[in-house]
Amino acid sequence: MPDQKGGHFPGIFRPSGVRLRKRRQGTGPTMVGALRIVIGIMLIGTILDEVVAIALLFHVAHKIGSSLAIAWLLLAQALPAIALAPYGGIAVDRFGAKRTIVLAAVPQAALMVLLGTAETTPWLVIFTVGLSSCFAFSGPALFALVPVVARQARFTVERTNSMIEIARGLGSVLGPVVGGTLIGYLEFATTLQMVAIWSLALPAAVVMFGLNTELSREKGSWASAFLGVGKSYKPILRRRAVVLIVATFGAIVFSTTFSDVVFIFFASFDLGASAFLVGILMASWAAGLTMGAWYCGKGTGQRPGLLGLAYLGGAVMGVALLTSGVAAILLRADLALAAVAAIFLVGGMGNGVHNVAVRNAIHSLVPAGQHGRAFSFYVAVSRAASICGYFGGGLVGASNAIVAYLASGILACSAAGLGWMAQKKARASESSI
Missing domain, CATH: 1.20.1250.20 (MFS general substrate transporter like domains)
Known part of the structure; x- marks a missing residue:
């Protein structure tokens, strides 16, 4: 919730950061x-x-x-x-x-x-x-x-x-x-x-x-900032919480795009879904994403809560992908289809929570004068992970769609778990200094 002075995160957003014309202040x-x-x-x-x-x-x-x-x-x-x-x-x-x-x-x-x-x-x-x-x-x-x-x-x-x-x-x-x-x-x-x-x-x-x-407020000319890109991003890369959460986000993006490539084969061949039911599965994930994003909009703005939601959302997505693959193996086609639709709803909720929590965390953890670079770092990692995921999914092929879902789920769960443990370790070392 906003603090009493109107800032959403104490000490980060200062009045000088909002440049309104005097007649519109x-x-x-x-x-x-x-x-x-x-x-x-x-x-x-x-x-x-x-x-x-x-x-x-x-x-x-x-x-x-x-x-x-x-x-x-x-x-x-x-x-x-x-x-x-x-x-x-x-x-x-x-x-x-x-x-x-x-x-x-x-x-x-x-x-x-x-x-x-x-x-x-x-x-x-x-x-x-x-x-x-x-x-x-x-x-x-x-x-x-x-x-x-x-x-x-x-x-x-x-x-x-x-x-x-x-x-x-x-x-x-x-x-x-x-x-x-x-x-x-x-x-x-x-x-x-x-x-x-x-x-x-x-x-x-x-x-x-x-x-x-x-x-x-960093020193140096704009020319030196553009020519020395690596140096310009050092303030972002020094923030371990930001690096960890963006790296985890990238691993989860890779795992989900990996499974996205084979989704149509997984739904059509392994689950036996018609075109209409494929649309239902997609709508189920999208509905969950909307609910998860709405829930995350009620956040408190507290750093531990934001980070926890980001990693929890990623873990939920991983579990959803993993259990979808397991359901396709163990259950009859019609039961598997119903189960996957319900699982996708939960996975979509994790997706929405994860995406919003990552953006909220970056806004919270990084000062206002560094938001542009923080978001660019986040986008570059996300796009690179997407390209790798699409190529990886393409190499797996239509005949191994279930394997792709199992692998994607394990990777997403592992990334969320390892990221959260590294985050806790980093926070413990910061508090002991």
Whole structure:
């Protein structure tokens, strides 16, 4: 819960971190309502990101019809995010979230419009690389803005992160339906033009309300910060709690993407699910994710509680994957299908709790002037783990889907358990100093 002075985590968020124009520094009902609209814009943008990703896959499948094009597209989305994430974090901490979002917004919208005109794989890849590069800067800026906007809108950081995760979950569920419908009625180019226009709403609101983040107080020029990337990230890497929780998150992302690749084979062949029942299984996990994210939004902001929830959520996901594989081996097909649907609901809850708790923990453990770099570190690890997980799942193949689920569950449980023990050991050594 917020402390009496209005900060969500004592000593981390200072009034100097919120740069509002003097004529808008009040937090009366009108201002609070306007800032809640800003949060709404962020949430709709999160859903639209998922819609664009699905619409892009629809476009490639129907217009180009090449599985190789989809592979290139996925790499074009992931590799720039990994390569440029460190620089995006430095830009946010050095120049502020407002300037970073505004400078990234215009090329981002232009590239989205150009992407809608691309009809060949090379141009699709080029424009996707450009978009992903812009996201590498705007993503950390949005993350760093969350505490600023949340406090001014009289929300807790936990609640805001919870709403963002719920929006992501809704986007993944509604994305195929909305993306397919929009392409069917409006075509791919028109869909991306609409999303491009909407993407300018958040930068406009940030400028209108003068929202900005606290700048880093570290010494040195911006040039030395960009050229010496490793040195710039030393303050983040010195925080053992952050390194441990992000490393654990990466291991769990690897394990879940590993099983995601073979999910359709696991559901269709090993469980004998029809297309409708495959959708039910996906909806079950998504419903659990929404419930878990909602629960985590009621957090207290206390460090031990945040860390505990993150590791607990990861362990629950691991147990869900492991027991799903066991159920497919031991139970009759119809019973196994019902059991896995229930297990997926619980696993989704762990997923939602884990994702929100990790974001809350990073906001809590890292000072405001370092949020950009902390989020970039988190994104780079997540994307790298996803790529490795997809390749690993692809190597396993359709015939070993149950083995993939068992291995994923064991890995996720082990990562959560070992991470929690290392975290407790690190905290004990800190308290003994």
